[in-house]
Amino acid sequence: GQQLNQSPQSMFIQEGEDVSMNCTSSSIFNTWLWYKQDPGEGPVLLIALYKAGELTSNGRLTAQFGITRKDSFLNISASIPSDVGIYFCAGQSFNEDQLIWGAGTKLIIKP
Protein backbone atom coordinates (compact mmCIF):
# COMPACT_ATOMS: atom_id res chain seq x y z
CA GLY A 1 0.00 0.00 0.00
CA GLN A 2 0.95 3.63 -0.09
CA GLN A 3 3.41 4.96 2.43
CA LEU A 4 4.41 8.38 3.65
CA ASN A 5 7.96 8.95 4.74
CA GLN A 6 8.16 11.80 7.22
CA SER A 7 11.50 13.17 8.32
CA PRO A 8 13.19 13.86 10.52
CA GLN A 9 11.76 11.59 13.20
CA SER A 10 12.74 14.07 15.90
CA MET A 11 14.49 17.40 16.16
CA PHE A 12 16.33 19.11 18.99
CA ILE A 13 16.57 22.81 18.36
CA GLN A 14 17.37 26.03 20.14
CA GLU A 15 14.66 28.59 20.74
CA GLY A 16 14.70 31.09 17.90
CA GLU A 17 15.93 28.63 15.29
CA ASP A 18 14.07 27.84 12.10
CA VAL A 19 12.71 24.33 11.63
CA SER A 20 12.12 22.31 8.49
CA MET A 21 10.47 18.95 8.05
CA ASN A 22 9.08 17.10 5.08
CA CYS A 23 7.01 14.22 3.86
CA THR A 24 7.40 12.20 0.71
CA SER A 25 5.00 9.73 -0.79
CA SER A 26 5.33 6.82 -3.16
CA SER A 27 2.53 8.15 -5.35
CA ILE A 28 0.98 11.40 -6.44
CA PHE A 29 -1.22 13.16 -3.91
CA ASN A 30 -3.96 15.74 -4.42
CA THR A 31 -4.17 16.85 -0.80
CA TRP A 32 -1.56 17.50 1.87
CA LEU A 33 -2.42 18.31 5.46
CA TRP A 34 -0.20 19.27 8.37
CA TYR A 35 -1.24 18.75 11.98
CA LYS A 36 0.34 19.43 15.34
CA GLN A 37 -0.30 17.32 18.41
CA ASP A 38 0.43 18.59 21.89
CA PRO A 39 1.06 15.99 24.60
CA GLY A 40 -2.15 14.29 25.66
CA GLU A 41 -4.29 16.09 23.10
CA GLY A 42 -5.70 15.38 19.68
CA PRO A 43 -3.95 16.68 16.55
CA VAL A 44 -4.87 20.17 15.45
CA LEU A 45 -4.93 21.16 11.80
CA LEU A 46 -2.24 23.70 10.93
CA ILE A 47 -2.29 24.01 7.16
CA ALA A 48 -4.16 22.35 4.30
CA LEU A 49 -2.77 22.27 0.74
CA TYR A 50 -4.77 21.34 -2.35
CA LYS A 51 -2.70 22.46 -5.34
CA ALA A 52 0.76 21.56 -6.60
CA GLY A 53 3.21 24.35 -5.91
CA GLU A 54 0.89 25.96 -3.37
CA LEU A 55 2.67 27.83 -0.59
CA THR A 56 0.53 28.63 2.45
CA SER A 57 1.40 30.38 5.69
CA ASN A 58 -0.18 30.33 9.10
CA GLY A 59 1.70 32.77 11.31
CA ARG A 60 5.27 31.55 11.64
CA LEU A 61 4.40 28.31 9.84
CA THR A 62 4.72 27.87 6.10
CA ALA A 63 3.89 24.72 4.17
CA GLN A 64 4.35 23.89 0.52
CA PHE A 65 2.76 21.35 -1.79
CA GLY A 66 5.66 20.02 -3.85
CA ILE A 67 5.47 20.47 -7.61
CA THR A 68 6.03 16.76 -8.17
CA ARG A 69 2.89 16.16 -6.07
CA LYS A 70 4.85 13.55 -4.12
CA ASP A 71 6.13 15.70 -1.30
CA SER A 72 5.31 18.50 1.08
CA PHE A 73 7.34 20.67 3.42
CA LEU A 74 6.62 22.47 6.65
CA ASN A 75 8.80 25.27 7.95
CA ILE A 76 8.59 26.99 11.31
CA SER A 77 10.44 30.26 11.68
CA ALA A 78 11.90 31.58 14.92
CA SER A 79 10.76 28.65 17.06
CA ILE A 80 9.34 29.30 20.52
CA PRO A 81 8.77 26.90 23.44
CA SER A 82 5.10 26.33 22.60
CA ASP A 83 6.13 24.87 19.24
CA VAL A 84 7.13 21.63 20.97
CA GLY A 85 4.98 18.69 20.06
CA ILE A 86 4.56 16.16 17.31
CA TYR A 87 3.93 17.31 13.76
CA PHE A 88 2.10 14.97 11.42
CA CYS A 89 1.67 15.14 7.70
CA ALA A 90 -1.22 13.44 5.97
CA GLY A 91 -1.99 13.10 2.31
CA GLN A 92 -4.49 11.67 -0.07
CA SER A 93 -4.20 10.53 -3.65
CA PHE A 94 -6.88 10.58 -6.31
CA ASN A 95 -7.55 6.86 -6.19
CA GLU A 96 -7.59 6.46 -2.43
CA ASP A 97 -10.50 6.99 -0.12
CA GLN A 98 -8.65 7.64 3.07
CA LEU A 99 -5.83 9.79 4.33
CA ILE A 100 -2.34 8.35 4.56
CA TRP A 101 -0.37 9.50 7.63
CA GLY A 102 3.29 10.11 8.29
CA ALA A 103 4.82 8.76 11.49
CA GLY A 104 5.34 12.25 12.90
CA THR A 105 8.21 14.59 13.67
CA LYS A 106 8.79 15.25 17.34
CA LEU A 107 10.03 18.77 17.99
CA ILE A 108 11.97 19.36 21.19
CA ILE A 109 13.42 22.69 22.19
CA LYS A 110 16.68 22.59 24.11
CA PRO A 111 16.58 24.48 27.41
Next chain:
Amino acid sequence: KAGVTQTPRYLIKTRGQQVTLSCSPISGHRSVSWYQQTPGQGLQFLFEYFSETQRNKGNFPGRFSGRQFSNSRSEMNVSTLELGDSALYLCASSPHGQFSGNTIYFGEGSWLTVV
Protein backbone atom coordinates in the same frame (compact mmCIF):
# COMPACT_ATOMS: atom_id res chain seq x y z
CA LYS B 1 -19.29 26.22 16.80
CA ALA B 2 -18.51 23.27 19.07
CA GLY B 3 -15.64 21.00 18.13
CA VAL B 4 -15.42 17.24 18.18
CA THR B 5 -16.37 15.89 21.58
CA GLN B 6 -15.15 12.57 22.88
CA THR B 7 -16.22 10.81 26.06
CA PRO B 8 -14.97 9.57 28.36
CA ARG B 9 -11.68 11.39 28.45
CA TYR B 10 -9.93 8.81 30.60
CA LEU B 11 -10.82 5.29 31.60
CA ILE B 12 -9.23 2.20 33.08
CA LYS B 13 -10.43 -1.29 32.21
CA THR B 14 -9.37 -4.80 33.06
CA ARG B 15 -8.21 -7.39 30.57
CA GLY B 16 -11.13 -9.28 29.10
CA GLN B 17 -13.62 -6.48 29.62
CA GLN B 18 -15.19 -4.48 26.85
CA VAL B 19 -15.31 -0.74 26.39
CA THR B 20 -17.43 1.73 24.45
CA LEU B 21 -16.17 5.16 23.47
CA SER B 22 -18.35 7.95 22.17
CA CYS B 23 -17.76 10.73 19.68
CA SER B 24 -19.95 13.68 18.74
CA PRO B 25 -18.75 15.29 15.51
CA ILE B 26 -18.83 18.94 14.59
CA SER B 27 -22.37 20.00 13.78
CA GLY B 28 -23.15 19.33 10.14
CA HIS B 29 -20.32 16.86 9.66
CA ARG B 30 -21.46 13.47 8.42
CA SER B 31 -18.19 11.57 8.53
CA VAL B 32 -16.53 10.20 11.65
CA SER B 33 -13.19 8.40 11.63
CA TRP B 34 -11.50 6.59 14.48
CA TYR B 35 -7.79 6.25 15.10
CA GLN B 36 -5.64 4.45 17.63
CA GLN B 37 -2.44 6.06 18.83
CA THR B 38 -0.08 4.18 21.12
CA PRO B 39 2.68 6.04 22.99
CA GLY B 40 5.34 7.24 20.59
CA GLN B 41 3.46 5.92 17.59
CA GLY B 42 1.67 7.52 14.75
CA LEU B 43 -2.00 7.37 13.96
CA GLN B 44 -3.42 3.98 13.07
CA PHE B 45 -6.69 4.13 11.17
CA LEU B 46 -9.49 2.02 12.62
CA PHE B 47 -12.55 2.83 10.52
CA GLU B 48 -14.63 5.58 9.00
CA TYR B 49 -18.39 6.00 9.12
CA PHE B 50 -20.44 8.15 6.80
CA SER B 51 -24.21 8.48 7.03
CA GLU B 52 -24.44 5.50 9.38
CA THR B 53 -22.44 3.21 7.06
CA GLN B 54 -18.92 1.97 7.55
CA ARG B 55 -17.06 3.19 4.50
CA ASN B 56 -13.52 2.15 5.32
CA LYS B 57 -11.75 -0.13 7.70
CA GLY B 58 -8.15 -0.42 8.80
CA ASN B 59 -6.22 -3.55 9.73
CA PHE B 60 -7.57 -4.20 13.18
CA PRO B 61 -9.08 -7.42 14.54
CA GLY B 62 -12.81 -7.93 14.74
CA ARG B 63 -12.74 -7.06 18.45
CA PHE B 64 -12.78 -3.44 17.29
CA SER B 65 -16.15 -2.34 16.00
CA GLY B 66 -18.09 0.84 15.58
CA ARG B 67 -21.35 2.35 14.56
CA GLN B 68 -22.83 5.69 13.66
CA PHE B 69 -26.23 7.02 14.54
CA SER B 70 -28.62 9.11 12.49
CA ASN B 71 -27.43 12.28 14.25
CA SER B 72 -23.85 11.42 13.11
CA ARG B 73 -22.68 10.62 16.62
CA SER B 74 -20.46 7.56 16.65
CA GLU B 75 -19.39 4.90 19.08
CA MET B 76 -16.55 2.46 18.94
CA ASN B 77 -16.41 -0.73 20.95
CA VAL B 78 -13.50 -2.92 21.86
CA SER B 79 -14.36 -6.35 23.21
CA THR B 80 -12.17 -8.76 25.17
CA LEU B 81 -9.63 -6.07 25.98
CA GLU B 82 -5.94 -6.87 25.86
CA LEU B 83 -3.06 -5.00 27.48
CA GLY B 84 -1.92 -3.88 24.03
CA ASP B 85 -5.18 -2.03 23.52
CA SER B 86 -4.00 0.65 25.94
CA ALA B 87 -3.85 3.76 23.79
CA LEU B 88 -5.25 7.15 22.97
CA TYR B 89 -8.33 6.69 20.78
CA LEU B 90 -8.99 9.66 18.57
CA CYS B 91 -12.14 10.55 16.74
CA ALA B 92 -12.12 12.91 13.78
CA SER B 93 -14.99 14.43 11.85
CA SER B 94 -15.28 15.96 8.41
CA PRO B 95 -18.16 17.26 6.29
CA HIS B 96 -18.12 14.60 3.60
CA GLY B 97 -15.43 12.15 4.53
CA GLN B 98 -11.82 11.42 3.78
CA PHE B 99 -12.44 10.30 0.19
CA SER B 100 -13.26 13.79 -0.96
CA GLY B 101 -10.06 15.30 0.36
CA ASN B 102 -11.82 17.11 3.13
CA THR B 103 -9.75 18.14 6.07
CA ILE B 104 -10.59 16.25 9.24
CA TYR B 105 -10.85 17.70 12.71
CA PHE B 106 -9.88 15.74 15.79
CA GLY B 107 -11.30 15.53 19.26
CA GLU B 108 -9.08 15.49 22.32
CA GLY B 109 -9.20 11.72 22.50
CA SER B 110 -10.10 9.05 25.00
CA TRP B 111 -7.23 7.61 26.99
CA LEU B 112 -7.79 3.91 27.60
CA THR B 113 -5.61 1.99 30.01
CA VAL B 114 -6.02 -1.76 30.22
CA VAL B 115 -4.66 -3.41 33.37
